[in-house]
Every structure is written in structure tokens, then in C-alpha cells.
Amino acid sequence: MLTKYSDPERMRPDLYYGDPLFYFDYCKRHFSRNVALLHDYNLYDFTILVRKSG
Numbered sequence: 001m002l003t004k005y006s007d008p009e010r011m012r013p014d015l016y017y018g019d020p021l022f023y024f025d026y027c028k029r030h031f032s033r034n035v036a037l038l039h040d041y042n043l044y045d046f047t048i049l050v051r052k053s054g
Contacts, residue, residue: 003018032051032053
């Protein structure tokens with residue numbers, strides 16, 4: 001998903017920029033305790049990995 005931490009001058013009004021912290025918390029609370037947030041690469045997006053518990 002595109003991240004809300006993108007450079008403001010590069011953001012487009014026709015695209016959605018999500019809050020990584022919101023989605024991380026949502027996945028932790030609703031799906032599994034095993035959640036990883038990948039936001040450490042040079043693109044303007046992030047990845048959330050959700051693994052099955054137990």
C-alpha cells in the first residue's frame with residue numbers, strides 16, 4: 001500500500017496513502033499476534049505480513 005509518509009510533492013490526489021501504524025494495529029487486534037510491518041525500502045509504499053497464530 002502507498003504510505004502516508006511519502007514526499008508531499010510526489011503525492012497524487014487520485015491515489016490513496018494509508019497510515020502504516022493504523023493497519024499494523026488493526027491486523028494485530030483482529031487477525032494475529034504475528035504481524036510484521038516492512039517500511040524500510042526506497043519505494044513510497046509498505047507491506048504488512050500477517051502470519052497465522054499457533
